[in-house]
Amino acid sequence: MNSDLSPHEAFELFFLKNRHKLVNAVAAWTGDRHLAEDIAQEVMATLAAYRYDRPEILMYQMARQRLSRPAFIPSQYHPLDSKIDEIDRRTCVSGADSVVDSLDLDAELLRALRRLPARQREVIVLEVICDLSQEQVAEILGIRGSTVKTHKARGLRKLEELMARRLSATGPGAEQPVGGV
Structure with a gap:
């Protein structure tokens, strides 16, 4: 993230640049756009709360972890x-x-x-x-x-x-x- 920006501004830029990519990745993996939106929202909220060196890598890793947790996937989920x-x-x-x-x-x-x-x-x-x-x-x-x-x-x-x-x-x-x- 750009060091000239405040942490809030840097995350805002990161969010705008990467959220759509994350949603599309999860949607393509699962076929469920609503589930993808939920996972992206949770991942982005976590990334906003903490500072990470490489959030663009971590966001995909976190999304994959969420998908591997059966409790996270709603019962009405259908691939x-x-x-x-x-x-x-x-x-x-x-x-x-x-x-x-x-x-x-x-x-x-x-x-x-x-x-x-x-x-x-x-x-x-x-x-x-x-x-x-x-x-x-x-x-x-x-x-x-x-x-x-x-x-x-x-x-x-x-x-x-x-x-x-x-x-x-x-x-x-x-x-x-x-x-x-």
Whole structure:
């Protein structure tokens, strides 16, 4: 954070720059925008109350910790997979895509992301969607840079395969699959 600013002003700048990234990361991991907003709010409140050397790394670590605490996740929480299936079944209902649309990401990409193993999804969200460096992702996830590189390569390959399959299945003359991906 900038040393010319008061701690309050520095945090305000940090908040404005990073909150949206954190919400999008958690939303992409979970598929639940409301849960992402709750976690981001809790993380930002914690970061505002204390001084940290590297809050941009810590915020993602804290969000991941919140997600690993079963008591934090509300009982009505349903991962994106079930919401997308529900949306696919109700395409005729006005506004059914609002769950997906609110995530700032393409619905097809979110479907494919949710089909990746958790670690590959975490790496891709942090490095590609949140635009963090390989070193930052390694620090956040507590793994080596080479492991990040491996998960990213495998995840991107799988995403490409899933998206290509989806596009070929929904191309001209192809029948729409029932129930989504």
